[in-house]
Amino acid sequence: MAGLLQGQRVIVAACGSIAAVKTPLLVSALIKEGAQVRCVVTSSGSQLVSPVALACLSRNPCLQDADQWDPSRPRPLHIELAEWADLLIVAPLSASSLARWVHGDGQGLLASLLLACECPVLAASAMNTAMWQHPAVQRNWSRLHDDPRVLPLAPQAGLLACDRVGTGRMADPECIVLAAASTMLQADSEGKLRSDWRGKRVLVSAGPTREPLDSVRLISNRSSGRMGVLLAQAARFRGADVDLVHGPLTVPDAWLEGLHCLPAFSSAAMEVCLLERQSRADAVLMCAAVADVRRERSDNSSKLPKGELMETMAQGWEQVPDLLQSLGARRSSQQHLLGFAALAGDDETLLRRGREKLQAKGCDLLMVNPVDRPDQGLDSDLNGGWLLGPGEREEAIPAVHKLALAHDLLDRLSQLGD
Ligand SMILES: Cc1cc2nc3c(=O)[nH]c(=O)nc-3n(C[C@H](O)[C@H](O)[C@H](O)COP(=O)(O)O)c2cc1C
Structure with missing residues (x-):
């Protein structure tokens, strides 16, 4: 049977959260479902997950901030990526990348890609419980729900790397793959997701x-x-x-x-x-x-x-x-x-x-x-x-x-x- 994401072009981006250690599992699972995958990692993200591992698993170079300024590129990298992708998955999404995104700040490869993208975006946040519950983070997170192209996947409860038990774990890669397949079925020709069951x-x-x-x-x-x-x-x-x-x-x-x-x-x-x-x-x-x-x-x-x-x-x-x-x-x-x-x-x-x-x-x-x-x-x-x-x-x-x-x-x- 063809995979759930056969032939879909998916960008996976990892921010500076310890949950980035799970991003390679996500990339691997997407490949098994038939997706073509390209990875982007923020500078903090690259401290927590190996860009080499992401490159190997995605079968493509893992792109970082410095690649945006490579003089051998004929077109801006964030635009080329935005035009290539059918779906962008940000997993994990950090508090600071979330803030940059909702405030329209395009500083860095992922930030400018998020502003340039017209395809659906799946955002799986992860952070310490106190950070997650901070009113500023909650305000920013709730603003994602107003964007018809975005499917926000809230963090789950459990034991966190900081030893706290509470909400903050990134959605499991298997659930993100399911959400990715669902997103492709929900999206219209403009990348807007059907949310006709909201509030039901x-x-x-x-x-x-x-x-x-x-x-x-x-x-x-x-x-x-x-x-x-x-x-x-x-x-x-x-x-x-x-x-x-x-x-x-x-x-x-x-x-x-x-x-x-x-x-x-x-x-x-x-x-x-x-x-x-x-x-x-x-x-x-x-x-x-x-x-x-x-x-x-x-x-x-x-x-x-x-x-x-x-x-x-x-x-x-x-x-x-x-x-x-x-x-x-x-x-x-x-x-x-x-x-x-x-x-x-x-x-x-x-x-x-x-x-x-x-x-x-x-x-x-x-x-x-x-x-x-x-x-x-x-x-x-x-x-x-x-x-x-x-x-x-x-x-x-x-x-x-x-x-x-x-x-x-x-x-x-x-x-x-x-
Ligand atoms: C070890 C470590 C773990 C971190 N984990 C998280 C996290 O889970 N979520 C988060 O939002 N920030 C976390 N941070 C803070 C971010 O890395 C920091 O805000 C950074 O600026 C994020 O940048 P980025 O969004 O460009 O990746 C962590 C920092 C360190 C040093």
């Missing part, structure tokens, strides 16, 4: 559930949670405040950054968690693969002996209440509801069963995804199938990366209006 509260469910049989055994399914987590991140990158109710996930931990995560591993826990939060949400995206059956009662304090297993399991099952239907019955007319249905069979069967489900569950849109086709659906990077709704509308959706499908589904939900 979105409730997303993702992953399988686990239904206990005894203290060690359980029934579950092959859902990885990728589709739901990518929907949640796509909504977050478009400005939404996202609650993610999830079962056991098989996705990188970094993909959960910036989401309000609510683990709920059984169908019963997921039901409580979703119904409790539903009324606060502008949209509910029900992507979790909830079990269909569970034990009426399970003794979770001990393990059934092997010899008793067949006999005990021959009875005592109940159907799990249909969660999408419950959400559909309780939603207000303003709340949008997207459901997923994992179905098997030919297109005719999928459409027939999908139509019945759309009718029964009361959602605006139902994404019917086949689970019996190679390289798509459950536990895969790709997804496609049929999108049913609103009303009688039906559309075949070719298998695409789940992040691209997530943005497509968010576009369609946005088009339903408020």
Whole structure:
């Protein structure tokens, strides 16, 4: 499969923050996703990360302030770079580069590049907690949100290099790669990013559930949670405040950054968690693969002996209440509801069963995804199938990366209006 950033021209810039030690990992991950990468490092940044390492990993010279004044260059370097790039990622962005940027100060290669760039810019800040909380830094950071070409990735909480535990860690390189791919999907021809979900509260469910049989055994399914987590991140990158109710996930931990995560591993826990939060949400995206059956009662304090297993399991099952239907019955007319249905069979069967489900569950849109086709659906990077709704509308959706499908589904939900 082609990488998420195949053929995209990306500049990665590192400022003078200790988080610059992670910039080589970011460059490497971008290359693996198919991007062409050129690196820029500020003079302070070059004290903390090796320009030689960045040059090797990006397969291009690492550019520094002195290169701007190289008399053999026929055109100003910051202009040439700005015209070359599809995306500029500043990771880490220091407090002083942030200040220069928002005040329009073009002193230095990165500073002048930031002013000359017309492509989208991803800014991942990192600094000590007290610095981050300083009103001047917060003021500068909030001004980035007014620029439609900029996707600001706020620092995360954790143990910092200064030994303080607090907010200040740079977003994980794996999350920055995801944000970079999302940025390319969100950008219009002028490099402006769609932020149509800004101010909206979105409730997303993702992953399988686990239904206990005894203290060690359980029934579950092959859902990885990728589709739901990518929907949640796509909504977050478009400005939404996202609650993610999830079962056991098989996705990188970094993909959960910036989401309000609510683990709920059984169908019963997921039901409580979703119904409790539903009324606060502008949209509910029900992507979790909830079990269909569970034990009426399970003794979770001990393990059934092997010899008793067949006999005990021959009875005592109940159907799990249909969660999408419950959400559909309780939603207000303003709340949008997207459901997923994992179905098997030919297109005719999928459409027939999908139509019945759309009718029964009361959602605006139902994404019917086949689970019996190679390289798509459950536990895969790709997804496609049929999108049913609103009303009688039906559309075949070719298998695409789940992040691209997530943005497509968010576009369609946005088009339903408020
Ligand atoms: C070891 C060390 C670590 C630093 N870490 C940070 C940091 O995480 N974030 C930050 O904003 N500044 C940090 N600074 C301060 C910046 O390096 C300093 O403000 C510098 O002027 C930034 O310049 P630049 O934005 O051109 O890279 C650090 C300085 C040192 C010496």
